[in-house]
Amino acid sequence: MNTSTDQLRVLAADEDQAALARTASVLEALGHHVTATATELAQVTEAVAREEPDLSIVVVHTDDEHALDLIEEITAFADGPVIAMQANEDDPEFARRAAERGIYAAVRGGDRDALQSAIEVAMRRHAEAQRLTEQVGRLETALERRAVIERAKGMLMERHGLTDREAFDRIRAFARSKNRTVVDVAGNVTAGEESLGG
Secondary structure, eight states: OOOSSSSOEEEEEESOHHHHHHHHHHHHHTTOEEEEEESSHHHHHHHHHHHOOSEEEEEESSOHHHHHHHHHHHHHHOSSOEEEEESSSOOHHHHHHHHHHTOSEEEETTOHHHHHHHHHHHHHHHHHHHHHHHHHHHHHHHHHHHHHHHHHHHHHHHHHOOOHHHHHHHHHHHHHHTTOOHHHHHHHHHTTSOOOOO
16 A cells, blocks of 8 residues: 555546546646546446555535445445545535545545645545554454463463462463463463463
């Protein structure tokens, strides 16, 4: 996934084929590569799977529901962020509904500078969301490992009359002697595959 805002691979989606070409032209003038254009839901899904865009832009004219469906379809399948570009006028209600579907930024009209600013905001927000997701994943993994070790310690304490510290030391010593991790040994203890007695 490209986290820079230079030369992005962009999927453009629009209900209006002529407007779609104009949007692609603006994006290419900004230095981005429009890898796919789509107007229908089936085209969007296929394009996302084929092109794996860094960023997707859905242009909104009059059919808000179609635009929202496009946004929802893209956010379900694409790794990169989605921007809603309102072709006519600002519509706070549409922006709110689009945000609920997963957009990272919204912009009005085809102004190059405004579009580039929206792209930069979307890419930054998306990168931050990815960092938070990775951090949550690491914390969840750490908690899961801790839970396995705690269960193994409890089993050893009950089985062998050990203190909390003695149980942990026994797991750690066994792990070192076998060149394995504490979590691996603890997992085998909880699965009944090793008793660490004696």
